Amino acid sequence: MIKPEENIFSGQGAIESLHHYFASCNASKKMVFILVDENTRKYCLPFLIPQSESDRYNLSIIEIHSGEKYKSLDTVAEIWKKLTLAGADRKSVLVNLGGGVLCDLGGFAASCYNRGIETIHIPTTLLAMADASIGGKTGFDFMSYKNHIGSFHRPERVYIFTEFLKTLEVRQIKAAMAEIIKYGFISNPEIPGKLKIQDLTTFSFDALIQICINAKIEITNSDPDEQGLRKILNFGHTVGHAIESFALSHEIDILHGEAVAVGLLCELWLSVRHRNLNINILNDYIRFYSEYFAHLSYVFENADDILNRMMMDKKNSSGLLKFVLISRLGEPVWDVIVSRESVMESLVFYNALKV
Numbered sequence: 162m163i164k165p166e167e168n169i170f171s172g173q174g175a176i177e178s179l180h181h182y183f184a185s186c187n188a189s190k191k192m193v194f195i196l197v198d199e200n201t202r203k204y205c206l207p208f209l210i211p212q213s214e215s216d217r218y219n220l221s222i223i224e225i226h227s228g229e230k231y232k233s234l235d236t237v238a239e240i241w242k243k244l245t246l247a248g249a250d251r252k253s254v255l256v257n258l259g260g261g262v263l264c265d266l267g268g269f270a271a272s273c274y275n276r277g278i279e280t281i282h283i284p285t286t287l288l289a290m291a292d293a294s295i296g297g298k299t300g301f302d303f304m305s306y307k308n309h310i311g312s313f314h315r316p317e318r319v320y321i322f323t324e325f326l327k328t329l330e331v332r333q334i335k336a337a338m339a340e341i342i343k344y345g346f347i348s349n350p351e352i353p354g355k356l357k358i359q360d361l362t363t364f365s366f367d368a369l370i371q372i373c374i375n376a377k378i379e380i381t382n383s384d385p386d387e388q389g390l391r392k393i394l395n396f397g398h399t400v401g402h403a404i405e406s407f408a409l410s411h412e413i414d415i416l417h418g419e420a421v422a423v424g425l426l427c428e429l430w431l432s433v434r435h436r437n438l439n440i441n442i443l444n445d446y447i448r449f450y451s452e453y454f455a456h457l458s459y460v461f462e463n464a465d466d467i468l469n470r471m472m473m474d475k476k477n478s479s480g481l482l483k484f485v486l487i488s489r490l491g492e493p494v495w496d497v498i499v500s501r502e503s504v505m506e507s508l509v510f511y512n513a514l515k516v
């Protein structure tokens with residue numbers, strides 16, 4: 162299935178390739194650490210290395226807590242501590258077995274440990290397979306600002322096993338669909354048509370994951386450190402991250418994809434207003450939103466706070482709010498300066514919909 166680049170492995174032969182890699186690490190005396198959380202240890206680790214083979218490769222397991230609230234400097238420090246106590250050196254490898262949170266944390270920990278060690282992502286959520294494991298962005302939340310501290314550190318390899326999706330909660334699958342449809346808006350207009358799904362629990366996401374991976378590789382390869390084009394991946398995220406940041410600091414339960422889903426709605430509205438986007442695209446998305454996501458009344462009730470958080474967005478400069486907008490499906494524009502009033506109107510629009 163997925164092989165847009167030689168360092169991404171999936172489908173038949175991927176598990177053998179991974180075991181072969183572990184064996185080669187053993188042979189060259191590289192220490193291999195597998196980062197898991199309580200869920201991926203239970204549901205995913207046994208698939209990767211059956212109990213009967215666990216001693217064969219001399220792997221060490223590092224377990225952290227799952228969830229966005231643990232995407233913190235404390236967790237990164239915990240990983241560094243465990244690596245240090247186990248004697249990890251510059252040749253060691255950190256394998257991240259988990260969702261976007263774990264891959265971001267493990268990737269960051271690896272990017273700094275001994276000034277940078279090799280890292281491998283094995284994404285276990287739909288969102289991490291289609292998006293977060295690709296492109297090398299790492300980091301953690303700081304003072305409740307999303308991914309406020311981070312680095313670029315590309316994984317040496319990425320292994321995609323869609324078998325892992327069988328144990329993932331449906332809420333997580335729905336949330337990931339916001340990141341997937343984002344690619345429909347910024348680069349692949351065929352995606353929205355492919356998201357008319359009867360049964361999420363039996364649907365095969367392989368083809369959609371492949372489309373997103375291909376798009377992300379193309380975008381990130383042409384602008385690795387986000388000087389221009391790569392910014393389009395943030396469509397929906399200026400508003401989305403501000404909502405997530407608000408929720409984080411008020412202990413409100415929200416998933417990253419759910420916040421991005423609201424962000425996409427507001428930023429499509431801004432695209433209609435400022436880039437003459439055809440209103441039918443917004444209307445189609447409203448239908449998609451109402452099928453998979455609930456209305457979040459606290460967003461408008463806290464609009465000022467959320468707008469203030471948008472000012473911390475990494476794409477802004479000189480105190481101006483800069484957005485990625487689209488003028489047509491697959492035609493994004495970045496660095497569009499939008500006034501606070503306009504963004505507020507988009508939140509008013511979202512609130513009035515009550516979808």
Ligand SMILES: NC(=O)c1ccc[n+]([C@@H]2O[C@H](COP(=O)([O-])OP(=O)(O)OC[C@H]3O[C@@H](n4cnc5c(N)ncnc54)[C@H](O)[C@@H]3O)[C@@H](O)[C@H]2O)c1
Nearest residue numbers: 200204227260261262285286288289293298325328329417
């Ligand atoms: N680096 C990037 O380019 C990038 C891109 C998009 C999003 N992100 C980040 O990704 C994060 C969101 O990632 P996510 O949606 O994967 O959430 P997540 O990492 O929090 O994982 C969701 C939950 O599912 C559990 N889980 C993981 N795999 C499972 C499985 N196979 N079966 C059962 N449970 C499983 C996890 O333990 C966790 O509780 C956000 O922090 C976001 O900022 C990063």
